[in-house]
Amino acid sequence: MIGTQWTTGRSGPAVALVAALALASLASLTGCGAGGGAGHGAGRGPRPDAGHAARLAAAPAVEPTTAQARTLARAEQILISRCMVGRGFAYAVTGTAPESEERRVFPYAVDDVEWARAHGYGGRADRADAEARLADPNQRYFRGLSPARRAAARTALMGASPVGLSATTPTGMTLTASAEGCTAGAQRELYGDLPGWFRVKVITMNLRPVRESLVHEDPKYARAVGAWAACMREAGRPYASPDASRQAAATLTEGLPADRAEATETALAVTEATCATGTELARVSRALDRAHGEEVRSRFRDEIALRQRFQNAALPTAERVVRQYPDEDGPSGRSGAPSDTSGENHG
Structure with a gap:
């Protein structure tokens, strides 16, 4: 902000x-x-x-x-x-970059196996964002x-x-x-x-955190996470929650070369998504998100x-x-690569 x-x-x-x-x-x-x-x-x-x-007062509330x-x-x-x-x-x-498929958010668990297979936990997009900020x-x-x-x-x-x-x-x-x-x-x-x-x-x-907190605190979500955790244990991934799985991915990939880190992250994300869709977690999460979303929207x-x-x-x-404002490709440029007007040498 x-x-x-x-x-x-x-x-x-x-x-x-x-x-x-x-x-x-x-x-x-x-x-x-x-x-x-x-x-x-x-x-x-x-x-x-x-x-x-x-x-x-005259403006539409849409x-x-x-x-x-x-x-x-x-x-x-x-x-x-x-x-x-x-x-x-x-x-x-x-400008503002449009939202891409690679930057989907999964607040409760990755629940799309094909997306996980293509993007892991989205680490590649995070790295691209960091590079874009530097540039x-x-x-x-x-x-x-x-x-x-x-x-x-x-x-x-x-x-x-x-x-x-x-x-x-x-x-x-x-x-x-x-x-x-x-x-x-x-x-x-x-x-x-x-x-x-x-x-x-x-x-x-800041309404999204309210909705997501309500889902995480819901007993139905806790029961669904229990079933998901059992599935993960059977797959050799003994993590108690999707948050723990995500944290494990960060630990497992730390210090690895980019290709190995991506492969490791992707494998864990695919297992997480497979267990989310193979148990009730994906269905329950979506239903609770809709219900609590309506509750929060009504409150505010x-x-x-x-x-x-x-x-x-x-x-x-x-x-x-x-x-x-001048066209981006017009004689004034895009507002331009900035240059200081103070006469300093910036290298």
Whole structure:
């Protein structure tokens, strides 16, 4: 989450900035932010105009399409870039990669044998993601800055400190962010009521852990895991839970060459999936996930509807921002491989 920090975190300015940039191209729901006029580099943007509440109330409470979500994410990146350039830093407008089959999430157990045979536990995708983060133009740019310039860039992007915005997740964790900086300025320009957007975003983006916790705590899931564990023991994999199986995969592959690590991971994932589908675990997990998902959505239906209204009310602004931005292949480039304007040599 861009600009969001936990007071117990261990990250210093350089680490925090790299973490922020690693996630800067995610959809707008993942960008938790700070304040400041994104278009002009100001520290504190204007308060919501008088018509904002009316536009928000009139917006439909329907989930934006994938294309609309990408428009919101791209507009936020463009506004951040404008603001950072106004403050003397480069910032490339990066895209958001579509979800791929390789990056499926299995919160209860891998339960697709063919997927496991092709992808193991997804370790190859994780390694590709790590390489992509290292190659990210913004990360390369910030790594090349001197410590003083990097700290200044962090402040420009995320504000001086995580103060001004605060919200509590459904799991009880309090998240805070700065009410200043280019990230928050971009979000303020899009969504108008930054504290309101921050709160509803923090709540709705943390609903999955609530649902998954309810499934893991359900006695039906525990019984299904018991049957799965018996199957695993018979296959020579004495793991008490899918979590234990996943941890074993990490231990077994540590230090191995990439091809052997992939083969070892895949073999264990295939056994896990075979036992999940050969017992009631796959069926029970899916049924419980649906049931508890409906329960959680019902409990937080007002917050979900408000998030959707925020997003739909922001779409006209986002579409205008994206239309005004030069084409990726136009004379201005893709916002470009960033280059510092301070005259430093970054190697």
